[in-house]
Amino acid sequence: MRPVYTALTLVALALPPAALGQEAPAPEPRRLFVSGEAEVRAVPDRATISAGVQSEALSAADALAATAETMQAVFAALEAQGVAAEDIQTSQLSVDPVWDAQPDDRRPRVRGYTASNLVSVRVRDVARLGALIDAVGAAGANRIDGITFNVENPQASLDDARGRAVADARRKAELLAQAAGVTLGPVISIREGGSGGPVPMYARAEAMADMPVAAGTVGLSANVEVVYGIE
Numbered sequence: 630m631r632p633v634y635t636a637l638t639l640v641a642l643a644l645p646p647a648a649l650g651q652e653a654p655a656p657e658p659r660r661l662f663v664s665g666e667a668e669v670r671a672v673p674d675r676a677t678i679s680a681g682v683q684s685e686a687l688s689a690a691d692a693l694a695a696t697a698e699t700m701q702a703v704f705a706a707l708e709a710q711g712v713a714a715e716d717i718q719t720s721q722l723s724v725d726p727v728w729d730a731q732p733d734d735r736r737p738r739v740r741g742y743t744a745s746n747l748v749s750v751r752v753r754d755v756a757r758l759g760a761l762i763d764a765v766g767a768a769g770a771n772r773i774d775g776i777t778f779n780v781e782n783p784q785a786s787l788d789d790a791r792g793r794a795v796a797d798a799r800r801k802a803e804l805l806a807q808a809a810g811v812t813l814g815p816v817i818s819i820r821e822g823g824s825g826g827p828v829p830m831y832a833r834a835e836a837m838a839d840m841p842v843a844a845g846t847v848g849l850s851a852n853v854e855v856v857y858g859i860e
């Protein structure tokens with residue numbers, strides 16, 4: 630009788646679930662995946678600069694001593710400009726040999742050393758940025774390696790960007806649904822991507838003290854991924 634059982638088993642496997650008294654699996658829902666992006670512009674109210682001193686001397690000790698002496702004057706200038714101690718952080722401290730190339734492919738020799746000391750300074754009053762740069766330059770700083778602008782409280786701008794990103798996703802979904810000849814259904818899921826922090830855009834130049842500094846605007850961005858049902 631084993632061949633009979635085997636045949637019956639094969640017949641049962643070939644029958645659809647409804648014929649066996651089972652419910653057929655529901656069809657996979659049709660979905661539309663879209664992304665939305667948006668960026669808003671905001672006027673920065675905070676800035677960060679990298680400034681410091683680089684000195685060269687015949688010995689590493691002399692280079693360090695010269696840098697340290699000038700940096701004391703830079704720190705004093707920052708304090709005189711009203712920069713709090715917690716807004717100043719050392720970002721680089723280094724000593725490097727200075728090599729002197731030799732003729733006839735001979736090995737280069739060390740002709741001195743450079744010592745660098747850079748600090749990152751948070752500026753809470755952008756209007757005073759130019760005066761602060763002038764002050765540290767007058768104190769002896771010979772390295773200004775970068776300025777970045779940001780917004781202290783970006784949440785309102787980021788929320789605006791999020792709303793615009795969702796609207797952008799909806800616009801794309803409606804366009805795609807219409808082009809495909811389907812009806813756009815409800816939102817099934819929304820996932821936020823990484824929100825972008827301030828991106829500098831130097832849009833205007835304003836003279837701050839003697840040093841002209843362009844604060845411009847910064848961009849804050851958001852992106853979302855939205856899944857819609859379609860009919």
